[in-house]
Amino acid sequence: MTTYKAPVADTLFLLNEVLGYERHANLPGFADAPADMLEAILGEAAKLAENVVHPLNRIGDVEGCVRNDDGSVTTPKGFKEAYDQYREGGWMSLAIPAEFGGQGLPYTLHSAVGEFFSSANMALMMYPGLTQGAIAAILEHGTDEQKQTFVPKMVEGVWTGTMNLTEPHCGTDLGLLRSKAVPAGDGSYRISGQKIFISAGEHDMSENVIHLVLARIEGAPEGVKGISLFIVPKFVLDADGNPGKRNGVSCGSIEEKMGIHGNATCVMNYDDAQGWLIGEENGGLKAMFVMMNEARLGVGLQGLSISEIAYQNAVAYARERIQGRSLSGPKAPDKKADPIIVHPDIRRNLVNMRAINEAGRALVLWTALQSDIAHRSDDAAARQAASDHLGLMTPVIKGVLTDKGFDNAVAAQQVFGGHGYIEEHGMSQFVRDARIAMIYEGANGIQALDLVGRKLAQNGGRAVQAFFKEVGDFCEENRADETMAPLTKALKKGLNDLQAATMWLMQNAMAKPDNAGAASTDYLHLFGLVALGLMWGRMAKVAQNRVAAGDATALHEAKLVTARYYFERVMPESAAHLARISAGCDSMMALAEDAF
Structure with missing residues (x-):
């Protein structure tokens, strides 16, 4: 059984002493979370992550998600109850504007607690994580009516969200997508097609699932210039704005994956489903990039999160495991052998993980702070500089932290030796879960090309x-x-x-x-x-x-x-x-x- 302790002290050190969190009290939301409240919020997040969310990590890996005969999906035991505690605690709404039911607190704080929850249970926290990205896209590109209709319920967490890009023949090259949208004559569209690899596509933890779907309107130009984005709810809303009849969208199957078994990664079938255009016609890629950039930062955070919990468990094992004697003489002469933490090569693995994790956490929080400046400052020059930083660092955070996160999960497994290869110790799950972060939301080779081909110039x-x-x-x-x-x-x-x-x-x-x-x-x-x-x-x-x-x-x-x-x-x-x-x-x- 693995353990987890949220790095509250290290996070406070970064926010208060290194990044100067309190210097930004002039930005909206920061004054509402001063230093004493900041510590209290991080402490409460740590309790939920450590005591409720993490104990389900192994259960989710072993049980996985089950697609039922009626197309519904049952999540692992305890997931819904833990999600309800997360939702009721207001963690979904932390950084969302108050006008849509959020608390309006800094995105920096949202990122800090996001690490805790993702370390504790990456698969479970993907359900609200995808919802955050969908909220961001609707707030950026949706009409006032769409914002008022969908966002408050998503902020509350009673509805969740997804992003639907990939098709069987179409991954990175979205210009190849075939999903089509036909105007219905009443302002809506009929969406048909199949999407794959859809995280949290169907599940039992919310009353409705709001899918954001890329499709091509009939007659639109070929390639990426002809792609539009649509809101396609699992249940079409009735006259009162509540979930009504089932829409023409269903889970065809759950992907059999290497890791993140607790998350329902679905094949989604759209059969004449009713959807509504979000943003401009043929402007879907621009609208989706809001969600993708949010998701890429979140995936970078996943790399850090897995690396942190793998490190913590490797340290605990290295302190306890007795094997061999120190090269410089016995360190535990009262025992038959020394704990393996005395050996230089074990130390190499542990200190290397620690060095990447602590700097990675600083980089994530520094970038989150720039996001707050970019979206909340009234200084145009400061907003531009912060926005530049965000664009530059997004591929770096996503690519580097997920590559290093996987490497560190493997290194932590190595510290356990043969026991790391045995499922009961949990290190295999960290390796398997970490692997996907290098692939989804734009494989890391694409992040590298984005940095070199677009961001530098x-x-x-x-x-x-x-x-x-x-x-x-x-x-x-x-x-x-x-x-x-x-x-x-x-x-x-x-x-x-x-x-x-x-x-x-x-x-x-x-x-x-x-x-x-x-x-x-x-x-x-x-x-x-x-x-x-x-x-x-x-x-x-x-x-x-x-x-x-x-x-x-x-x-x-x-x-x-x-x-x-x-x-x-x-x-x-x-x-x-x-x-x-x-x-x-x-x-x-x-x-x-x-x-x-």
Whole structure:
């Protein structure tokens, strides 16, 4: 049986000491959650995650979801009751505007508690997670009537939401989709087609499921320019706005998956289902990207979440498991062997996980704070800079944190040795659950291409240049500080490698596009190394100031040690990434297809 302890203290350290949460009290919602309330909210979320949500994680994996003969789906034992507690506690509505029934609190806070819940039970928390994305799309592109009709019930959690993009023949290339929409003459459309891989597509935890479906209106242009987005509820609403007759949408089957068994990943059949256009005709991709970007940040958070709980359980096992003697002499002479945490290679796994998790958490919360600024600030320049940051960091957070999350789940499993391969210890589930995060909401290769192909050049490179300046300024400001110099020197080396890689792409990608494709994944991870390095630099600076002031805690002391590890043993990977990028695409593309 696995255990979980929400990282409340570390989250508070980041929000209060590193990110300056209280400095943003002028933004709407922040004053409603001052420091004392912030701690209380995080504490309550931790209790629910640890005591109610996490104990169901193993149950969900073993039982899975069941499709019944009538097409309905039964979720694992305890899921509905736990979801009801989550819903009744107002966790769904935390950051939604008050005019739609939300609490209007910061998205930063929503992200912080989101990590706790996702660590505790990733499969269960996908049900409200997809709903959050659907709410965001309706609020951004829906009519006033659509917002008033659907959003309050979704915010309350009595209705849930989905996103329907993928078809059997059509994944990343949405221009190939075949689902069609026929005007019904009454303002609605009739939607027909099949969608696959639809998370939370059918279940027993809410009164209605509001599907957002991409389809092509008859006569629309081919390709992505002819795609529209539709609201298709499971139950069509009656005159009073309540669920009425069953719509022509059904779950054909539940996908048999490697992991996240507790989430109903459905094949959805649309048979002349009634739907309503959201946003502009043929503007569906633009509307769906609101939901996809929200989802991509959420999936990045899933990578961090699985990595955190896998790390916690690996540490607990390493402290208890007795095996062999320390290379430097017995550490537990009263026992027949030492706990495996004394062995350097076990330490390598554990400290590496910790270094990625703590910097990843900082990067997620920093980006969530930028989202609050982008959507709530009355300063146009601040909004633009924050929006630039969001666009730049979305593929980095999604791609890097999910790749690292899977790697860390495997490393945690390795700490358990053979016991990690046995289902009862739970590490296999973390590995299996983590694997999907690298694939859905845009596979990580697509995130890398998005970063290299779109985000670098966007607005004349404004966002990436601002990031380079932020890292460079931090290094320069702390260069003369003897205690910080070893860290900033390593960070500056990583930044130099990243800038050199960027320059190489500028010089070599346009004339030979395969150079960009060949470099993209290495560039994504090189960018991630530097972004995580900036987070470690900032955390170390705060911790060092506390040490100098004589009021450092054990948390601050540990930050300095982990920061040193990151810059000594993780950041040097930047040179390898640069070398691979600079090698170009020739050897990668040289083999003829029939030689593989």
